[in-house]
Amino acid sequence: MTHHPISWSEEVAKRKEELLHHTRAFLRIKSVLDPDTAREGAPFGQGVAEALAYVLKVCEEAGMKTKNVDGYAAHAEFGQGEELIGVLSHVDVVPEGDGWLTPPYAAEIVDGKIIARGALDDKGPTMAAVFAARIVKELGLPLKRRVRLIFGTDEETNWRCVNRYFQTEEMPTMGFSPDADFPLIYAEKGLTHLVWRQTAEDYRRAAAQAGEGPADRNISAILLSLEGGLRMNMVPDRATAILKPQAETAPALAERYRAYLDREGLNGSSHVTEDRLVLSMQGVSVHGMDPGKGINAATELVHFLARLQLDERAMQFVRFTDRCLYRQHYGEALGIAHTDEESGPLSLNTGIVQYAADGELVYHINIRYPHSHPYERWNPILEQQLHEVGLTQEVEDHLLPHRVEPTDPLVTTLQRVYREQTGEEATLIAIGGATYGRSLEKGVAFGPLFPGRPDSAHQRNEHLYVDDLLKATALYAQAIYELANL
Ligand SMILES: [Zn+2]
Incomplete structure (x- = not known):
């Protein structure tokens, strides 16, 4: 011009x-x-x-x-x-x-x-x-x-x-x-807000298919509930589990928890009320787009519970969570990890975990993925694994890359x-x-x-x-x- x-x-x-x-x-x-x-x-x-x-x-x-x-x-x-x-x-x-x-x-x-x-x-x-x-x-x-x-x-x-x-x-x-x-x-990465659910009924159906029967004998404790997190896009800074001790006493379990906290360098506490043991974990909350920078109170607490002998449903819940979500910020254990040179890795944040022994298990998950790893490619892999443990997935929100x-x-x-x-x-x-x-x-x-x-x-x-x-x-x-x- x-x-x-x-x-x-x-x-x-x-x-x-x-x-x-x-x-x-x-x-x-x-x-x-x-x-x-x-x-x-x-x-x-x-x-x-x-x-x-x-x-x-x-x-x-x-x-x-x-x-x-x-x-x-x-x-x-x-x-x-x-x-x-x-x-x-x-x-x-x-x-x-x-x-x-x-x-x-x-x-x-x-x-x-x-x-x-x-x-x-x-x-x-x-x-x-x-x-x-x-x-x-x-x-x-x-x-x-x-x-x-x-x-x-x-x-x-x-x-x-x-x-x-x-x-x-x-x-x-x-x-x-x-x-x-x-x-x-x-x-900009694709963004999903996923909600995974399992009712007590879903659990029984999945357990029956897997040939697992109810055999809640000689267990350390029954997990009555676990709650952690406020939002899908934040790392939970607080989580609480309520246990009903069985073969092990509340003080013995509390002692094991203390040792775990010390060994892992985590902040938490426990207290006993009547016949219950309440375990609390403190994490570090950061934005869910970079979960590895925080400390997820919910999954760190689950990692402790995974070493106890709990009731059958709780065992399934903590094992799945421990294996697939504990420090798995990129979906590695779920088999959906992928890194893109331009946008960086797929990231997975476990924003909310709620478990009730006689009610629902609910997770709110925030997955952010690069355009080179489309939803259609990783979601079926995810769905398959959720199905195996009787979890169903709802897509609460999805923004494409x-x-x-x-x-x-x-x-x-x-x-x-x-x-x-x-x-x-x-x-x-x-x-x-x-x-x-x-x-x-x-x-x-x-x-x-x-x-x-x-x-x-x-x-x-x-x-x-x-x-x-x-x-x-x-x-x-x-x-x-x-x-x-x-
Ligand atoms: Zn603005």
């Missing part, structure tokens, strides 16, 4: 005060999910609806055409052409929590940082995208494609926003989401924009989590967090550097312009 080169950062600098004004006003709206004030047209409550209305007003004032899709999501569009470029961000925030140095909805600027819930995730970047689009529009640059800013409202909870939006609205040809990290995330070819013009263009403006190499990132970018059929995550900056999203004193807001706006402006002219 022969046009005079545009200084994107200068264009942003000219609008700095206005950008800061709107960003801060937007952050002062508490847009936390609030079912109590939900109504037609505001399915996630008043605050979220107000934040959505605010950002749409800024877009309308800039001359963009807006559409609010029943309050679930909205968009603002400009330009012309058959194809569409999408920029997807969200206006909802997670609850603020305690311990802030400045009020979480004051959006004060301290030491060059805007401090507010949503500053980084994702209202600051949302306003950056709005101003980026405004700059491209105000410069009157020729565009071959339409540009659409899409605003979601339920990213932090269930993504009901984009699910509803894309039922009726056009899917962009390509786009990006300013809701993660710079330089660029192009590959998401990936855009590194050679795709979407990726190479954004890389070039990043390199030109920052002077840094735009290294491509593959991750185990899920970014909003995967809601677009062909979408990547592009910012707003620059390399080396602490990630304060979802934490107290969440903040965005004013400089980073300006830099991101300039990057988004050029990105929009270049993608719209590919």
Whole structure:
């Protein structure tokens, strides 16, 4: 192209005060999910609806055409052409929590940082995208494609926003989401939330098929219950088992447990109440995408129980758990392990374990897998083994792996924009989590967090550097312009 080169950062600098004004006003709206004030047209409550209305007003004032899709999501569009470029961000925030140095909805600027819930995730970047689009529009640059800013409202909870939006609205040809990290995330693992269940009846059926009869004689104890974990995507930091001692006394069992804890370097305790022995284990909770970094209280406790002589059903439960889940963070023992050079290994987190002697055995499992090891390949192997022990599997949630070819013009263009403006190499990132970018059929995550900056999203004193807001706006402006002219 022969046009005079545009200084994107200068264009942003000219609008700095206005950008800061709107960003801060937007952050002062508490847009936390609030079912109590939900109504037609505001399915996630008043605050979220107000934040959505605010950002749409800024877009309308800039001359963009807006559409609010029943309050679930909205968009603002400009330009012309058959194809569409999408920029997807969200206006909802997670609850603020305690311990802030400045009020979480004051959006004060301290030491060059805007401090507010949503500053980084994702209202600051949302306003950056709005101003980026405004700059491209105000410069009157020729565009071959339409540009659409899409605003979601339920990213932090269930993504009901984009699910509803894309039922009726056009899917962009390509786009990006300013809701993660710079330089660029192009590959995300597949995510599953699996629930494995076994009722007492399921157990009896499986045991009968395997030719095992009830022979609960000379056992050390009956396992009455075991509970550990809160969420499928967290490593359990606490687990408790209740035993009813039989051939061994409660003090003898407690002593064995103490020795086990000492030997393994684990934290736990035991106490005796009437005829029961309660064993507690403390682990270390980390995010379920990297379970090897934590200590799983539930499976560490099971590993102890596996050395006792328990009642038949408990034996099956602890043996299966010990063999297949104890320190098996990559599904090795289940035969589903696989490593991909690009995205890393399949990971398996045992997030919740609940066992009741006369009730159900339930596991909540989080498996994250690279695109080169599809669900269809590993799931039958898993199902077969679950079947053998009378466990059934429900797929509570499943997000397919998401990936855009590194050679795709979407990726190479954004890389070039990043390199030109920052002077840094735009290294491509593959991750185990899920970014909003995967809601677009062909979408990547592009910012707003620059390399080396602490990630304060979802934490107290969440903040965005004013400089980073300006830099991101300039990057988004050029990105929009270049993608719209590919
Ligand atoms: Zn976000």
